[in-house]
Amino acid sequence: MPYDPSAFPPFAVTVDLVVLTVRRHALCALAVRRGEPPFQGRWALPGGFVRADEDLSQAAARELAEETGLRAHDPSVPVQDNGAHLEQLATYGDPKRDPRMRVVSVAHLALAPDLPAPRAGGDASNARWAPVEELLEQGGYGRDGEPVAPLAFDHAQVLADGVERARSKIEYSSLATAFCPPEFTVGELRRVYEAVWGVALDPRNFHRKVTGTPGFLVPTGGTTTRQGGRPAQLFRAGGATLLNPPMLRPEV
Amino acid sequence: MPYDPSAFPPFAVTVDLVVLTVRRHALCALAVRRGEPPFQGRWALPGGFVRADEDLSQAAARELAEETGLRAHDPSVPVQDNGAHLEQLATYGDPKRDPRMRVVSVAHLALAPDLPAPRAGGDASNARWAPVEELLEQGGYGRDGEPVAPLAFDHAQVLADGVERARSKIEYSSLATAFCPPEFTVGELRRVYEAVWGVALDPRNFHRKVTGTPGFLVPTGGTTTRQGGRPAQLFRAGGATLLNPPMLRPEV
DNA sequence: GATCATAGTCGTCTGCCTGACGATAAACAC
DNA sequence: GTGTTTATCGTCAGGCAGACGACTATGATC
Numbered sequence: 001m002p003y004d005p006s007a008f009p010p011f012a013v014t015v016d017l018v019v020l021t022v023r024r025h026a027l028c029a030l031a032v033r034r035g036e037p038p039f040q041g042r043w044a045l046p047g048g049f050v051r052a053d054e055d056l057s058q059a060a061a062r063e064l065a066e067e068t069g070l071r072a073h074d075p076s077v078p079v080q081d082n083g084a085h086l087e088q089l090a091t092y093g094d095p096k097r098d099p100r101m102r103v104v105s106v107a108h109l110a111l112a113p114d115l116p117a118p119r120a121g122g123d124a125s126n127a128r129w130a131p132v133e134e135l136l137e138q139g140g141y142g143r144d145g146e147p148v149a150p151l152a153f154d155h156a157q158v159l160a161d162g163v164e165r166a167r168s169k170i171e172y173s174s175l176a177t178a179f180c181p182p183e184f185t186v187g188e189l190r191r192v193y194e195a196v197w198g199v200a201l202d203p204r205n206f207h208r209k210v211t212g213t214p215g216f217l218v219p220t221g222g223t224t225t226r227q228g229g230r231p232a233q234l235f236r237a238g239g240a241t242l243l244n245p246p247m248l249r250p251e252v
Numbered sequence: 253m254p255y256d257p258s259a260f261p262p263f264a265v266t267v268d269l270v271v272l273t274v275r276r277h278a279l280c281a282l283a284v285r286r287g288e289p290p291f292q293g294r295w296a297l298p299g300g301f302v303r304a305d306e307d308l309s310q311a312a313a314r315e316l317a318e319e320t321g322l323r324a325h326d327p328s329v330p331v332q333d334n335g336a337h338l339e340q341l342a343t344y345g346d347p348k349r350d351p352r353m354r355v356v357s358v359a360h361l362a363l364a365p366d367l368p369a370p371r372a373g374g375d376a377s378n379a380r381w382a383p384v385e386e387l388l389e390q391g392g393y394g395r396d397g398e399p400v401a402p403l404a405f406d407h408a409q410v411l412a413d414g415v416e417r418a419r420s421k422i423e424y425s426s427l428a429t430a431f432c433p434p435e436f437t438v439g440e441l442r443r444v445y446e447a448v449w450g451v452a453l454d455p456r457n458f459h460r461k462v463t464g465t466p467g468f469l470v471p472t473g474g475t476t477t478r479q480g481g482r483p484a485q486l487f488r489a490g491g492a493t494l495l496n497p498p499m500l501r502p503e504v
Numbered sequence: 505g506a507t508c509a510t511a512g513t514c515g516t517c518t519g520c521c522t523g524a525c526g527a528t529a530a531a532c533a534c
Numbered sequence: 535g536t537g538t539t540t541a542t543c544g545t546c547a548g549g550c551a552g553a554c555g556a557c558t559a560t561g562a563t564c
Contacts, residue, residue, distance in 0.1 A: 009304040010262035013345070013356050052261035052354065056345040091343040091358050093265070093308040102304065104265050104356065106343050187511070205552065207513065229511025230559040248551070439540070457523065459542065481540025482530040497521075 011093075012103045015060045016047035016155065018089060018162030019068060019110040021129060022179045022195045027166075028129040029159055030067065031151070035126065038099050039152030043135065045159065046127075047105065060086060060108035067127065070112055084112040085178035089162050097154050105153075109162045111178035132163050167196055172246035174216055177237035183220055185232035186210060199250050209247065215240025263345075264355045267312045268299035268407065270341060270414030271320060271362040273381060274431045274447045279418075280381040281411055282319065283403070287378065290351050291404030295387065297411065298379075299357065312338060312360035319379065322364055336364040337430035341414050349406050357405075361414045363430035384415050419448055424498035426468055429489035435472055437484035438462060451502050461499065467492025 019030035031043040046067040050059040061072035064086060072086040086108055093104040115129075136159060138150050150156055170176040170193060177184070179192045190206045210216055217235040225231045271282035283295040298319040302311040313324035316338060324338040338360060345356040367381075388411060390402050402408055422428040422445065429436070431444045442458045462468055469487040477483045 008264045008266075008301040011265045011302075011356075012260045013263045013265070049260040050263075050345065050356075053347050055347060056343060056356070088342055090340055091308060093302065093358065095305050095307060104263075104302075104308070104358070106345065106356070185512085202552075202554085203512075204514080204554080208515095209551080211513095225511090225560060227511065228561065229509085230513080232512055245550075250552095437541085454523070454525085455540080456525080456542075456544090460544095461522085463542095477531060477540090479540065480532070481538085482542080484541055500522075502523095 009102065012098075012101055013050045013056075014047050014103055014105045015050060015056060015063055016045045016092075016105045016107045016158055017060060017063055017067065017110055018045060018107060018159055019064065019084075019112060020132075020162065020166055020179075020196075021112045021114050022192050023114050023129055025191060025195050026131045027163065027195050027198075029132050029135055029162075031128055031130050031135060032067070033126040034152055042149050042152045043130070044152035045107075045155045050106075056088065056106050057086070057108075060088075060106075060110075064108075064110055068112065068115060070110070070115075072110070084110045085175060086110045089158070089165060092154055092158060094154065105158075107158045107162065109165055111166060111175060113179060113181050132159065135159060136163075167249070170196060170247065171249055172243055174237060174241055174243060180237075183222065183224075183234045183236055185224060185227065185234060186217070187227055187232055189217075189235075193247065197249055201250070213240070213243055214238075216243060261354065264350075264353055265302045266299050266355055266357045267302060267308060267315055268297045268344075268357045268359045268410055269312065269315055269319065269362055270297060270359060270411055271316065271336075271364060272384075272414065272418055272431075272448075273364045273366055274444050275366050275381055277443060277447050278383045279415065279447050279450075281384050281387055281414075283380055283382050283387060284319070285378040286404055294401050294404045295382070296404035297359075297407045302358075308340065308358050309338070309360075312340075312358075312362075316360075316362055320364065320367060322362070322367075324362070336362045337427060338362045341410070341417060344406055344410060346406065357410075359410045359414065361417055363418060363427060365431060365433050384411065387411060388415075419501070422448060422499065423501055424495055426489060426493055426495060432489075435474065435476075435486045435488055437476060437479065437486060438469070439479055439484055441469075441487075445499065449501055453502070465492070465495055466490075468495060 017030070021028050021030075030046060032046045034040055034042050034044050046063060048059075048063050050056060054062070057072075064070050064072055064084065068084075070084040072084060089107040089109040091104060091106045095102060097103065097105070135151060136156055151159065166175075176189060176192045176196070179196075180188055186207050187203065189210060190201055190203060193206070194201055215238040218238045220234045220236055222234040223231040224234055269282070273280050282298060284298045286292055286294050286296050298315060300311075300315050302308060306314070309324075316322050316324055316336065320336075322336040324336060341359040341361040343356060343358045347354060349355065349357070387403060388408055403411065418427075428441060428444045428448070431448075432440055438459050439455065441462060442453055442455060445458070446453055467490040470490045472486045472488055474486040475483040476486055
């Protein structure tokens with residue numbers, strides 16, 4: 001069968017971003033308020049159309065920079081600077097997921113340290129960090145008592161998939177350091193695990209585990225007392241990306 | 253900014269399939285010979301355009317059925333019948349990956365028991381099961397001495413990603429049973445692991461591990477001697493999908 | 505300054521799991 | 535019967551994780 005452009009239907013292709021961070025001991029995601037129909041006024045994940053000459057990862061990195069100012073990080077390089085970790089998550093293409101037209105969305109997952117404040121085109125009221133449980137619960141009420149509408153499109157599913165990916169990936173990789181500033185303490189790393197998994201971990205066993213895993217953490221020599229209590233050693237992420245044996249997520 | 257159809261470039265969206273099986277102690281993938289340019293005559297992964305009213309998973313299931321006759325399996329249901337396991341793998345959208353036009357391909361991974369023979373539109377010479385190393389090696393020679401050209405498009409990368417997904421996923425899930433017929437022995441399951449991982453496993457420790465993991469295997473009561481030697485107990489896949497603790501892949 | 509609260513770090517002990525490997529069992533080929 | 539093949543059970547030592555005690559070093563409070 002010869003090449004026939006009419007043989008396939010045209011699609012719009014977008015990238016959507018699940019940007020996760022840990023703020024105040026809670027796993028939070030970046031949400032933007034939609035300024036136009038459909039779902040006008042509702043919260044959604046940031047995203048946008050892929051341009052004609054762009055790769056998917058380029059489009060995701062561009063959107064991430066536009067929304068947060070973060071530079072994307074090459075996934076093959078260990079997390080060391082302030083660049084965020086960025087990886088492809090999954091692709092969503094239900095014919096009815098966008099009422100306007102046939103849109104296939106390639107969702108990406110970004111992990112970032114706690115950031116000052118989000119910006120969506122400079123308008124702070126249209127972007128926020130929200131705890132993922134708040135974004136995922138249907139018809140609940142937010143921290144300010146305002147009723148929470150479900151996320152636009154299928155973004156609740158996308159967010160849930162991204163959160164699950166992050167939860168499982170910090171088990172067997174050093175990705176949890178992507179949530180930390182360039183230098184961090186064992187306690188700060190432990191609080192990342194606790195926030196992402198939603199569990200409490202034994203500080204002594206956690207300390208033994210992470211400091212005993214070769215290549216996970218590299219001491220920088222400095223100490224800090226910013227958490228109160230005894231000063232803690234500062235570390236940065238080591239070269240290891242895969243943890244073997246993995247961190248163990250406690251049973252439910 | 254209002255809705256403007258001219259604001260986004262049109263894409264073609266396809267699904268490509270990495271169909272894996274275990275034949276003669278080797279991990280094999282389904283390859284089809286391209287009958288038209290580009291890459292005419294070269295081997296490629298099966299796939300095709302997503303139709304206008306189709307979900308991505310529907311399109312993948314349709315292509316799988318067209319190429320192999322396999323029914324796709326709902327991923328939320330444990331593998332029990334002859335349906336293949338089918339899951340989304342990743343999406344590839346380099347602007348230059350198809351010289352004709354802008355194509356975004358949503359690759360899917362299918363795992364199937366050993367099948368009689370592939371069929372590609374009824375023409376057997378245009379479809380085959382090939383060991384994945386043979387398909388991935390560049391410029392080598394196949395089993396029949398015929399020189400092997402690299403796979404078309406970026407399909408070598410897609411195949412490599414699919415193989416890596418399968419290799420890691422049988423560690424912590426019961427997916428290896430998707431390579432087995434409905435009833436199988438512990439030895440057959442072990443040979444699946446050995447073929448996918450490319451290692452030799454201790455039969456005694458493997459037997460202890462898989463029979464000791466709750467929900468992994470359910471004895472059917474029957475026995476078989478089709479492998480020679482002492483008759484082996486027959487099992488089918490249990491309800492468990494996640495293995496905890498996981499199977500451990502031996503070090504390199 | 506003594507005391508307390510907080511957080512970090514080092515050890516110990518016990519149980520479980522794994523890898524290595526010996527031994528036995530049940531079929532088939534000759 | 536003997537040998538071969540595969541299946542299955544057992545044993546043992548080492549490693550790792552969970553539970554938890556003990557000590558250290560800071561800031562806060564009295």
